Amino acid sequence: MIEVKDIDKSFGDNDVLMGISAKFEAGVTNLIIGASGSGKSTLLKCMVGLQKPDNGLVSYDEREFTTMDYGERIDIRKEIGMLFQGSALFDSMTVEENIMFPLNMFTEQSKEEKLERVNFCLKRVNLENTNKLFPAELSGGMMKRVGIARAISMNPKYLFCDEPNSGLDPKTSIVIDELIKEITEEYKTTTIVVTHDMNSVMGIGDYILFLHEGKKFWEGSNKEIAHTDIKELNDFVFASRF
Ligand code: ADP
Numbered sequence: 014m015i016e017v018k019d020i021d022k023s024f025g026d027n028d029v030l031m032g033i034s035a036k037f038e039a040g041v042t043n044l045i046i047g048a049s050g051s052g053k054s055t056l057l058k059c060m061v062g063l064q065k066p067d068n069g070l071v072s073y074d075e076r077e078f079t080t081m082d083y084g085e086r087i088d089i090r091k092e093i094g095m096l097f098q099g100s101a102l103f104d105s106m107t108v109e110e111n112i113m114f115p116l117n118m119f120t121e122q123s124k125e126e127k128l129e130r131v132n133f134c135l136k137r138v139n140l141e142n143t144n145k146l147f148p149a150e151l152s153g154g155m156m157k158r159v160g161i162a163r164a165i166s167m168n169p170k171y172l173f174c175d176e177p178n179s180g181l182d183p184k185t186s187i188v189i190d191e192l193i194k195e196i197t198e199e200y201k202t203t204t205i206v207v208t209h210d211m212n213s214v215m216g217i218g219d220y221i222l223f224l225h226e227g228k229k230f231w232e233g234s235n236k237e238i239a240h241t242d243i244k245e246l247n248d249f250v251f252a253s254r255f
Pocket residue numbers: 024027029047048049050051052053054055056
């Protein structure tokens with residue numbers, strides 16, 4: 014479980030996050046939703062240490078991350094798989110080299126072990142035998158799947174995905190959502206997906222944290238969202254239809 018407690022973050026006089034607290038459980042897909050600019054990516058960055066919150070705590074299975082020193086943080090970072098916004102594959106590397114990158118960085122595995130792991134991950138995302146292709150030769154959906162394969166290469170306990178559906182058609186979006194949900198349930202990862210896509214919310218939202226203008230406005234499941242009466246949330250749901 015990942016817990017955030019009373020997170021504040023400002024950039025100058027722009028208060029981006031104000032007193033955000035939430036608990037994200039393992040084995041279910043946790044979503045952070047909200048309009049563009051509501052602070053979703055900033056919250057994710059505060060959680061993984063890419064931004065420093067002004068106040069508040071982030072803990073990974075009771076291990077308090079925000080106050081750790083650099084060395085201890087690296088140990089937790091190794092347990093985090095990330096699918097960055099826009100996949101962010103290395104263009105000059107093949108699919109195989111992209112997925113192997115974290116293994117080269119963080120492990121002492123032999124070439125054979127690493128290759129075996131790459132092939133396992135590629136098989137998991139249904140992209141076998143694409144090892145030698147370059148990102149430019151892939152479709153948008155395939156790139157996301159390579160991004161997911163790379164994110165799971167280190168067998169993460171925690172999986173973060175920032176806007177995994179951006180730039181995808183609705184059908185491919187569903188495939189990617191389902192893949193994230195399956196992986197979460199299979200490996201019992203604590204998964205957090207940032208999205209502003211209502212289809213994802215209804216499809217995979219076991220737990221949903223709704224941010225509005227930097228504040229936590231609502232939390233609940235996709236089963237509850239239809240029955241809520243909060244104007245800001247209803248406006249968001251309505252706007253997401255277009
Ligand atoms: P979202 O992901 O929900 O679209 P962001 O977290 O990216 O929102 O941004 C929330 C607000 O924080 C925006 O007003 C954005 O301009 C501001 N912001 C984000 N990152 C930075 C930064 N590094 N420096 C200054 N302002 C930032």
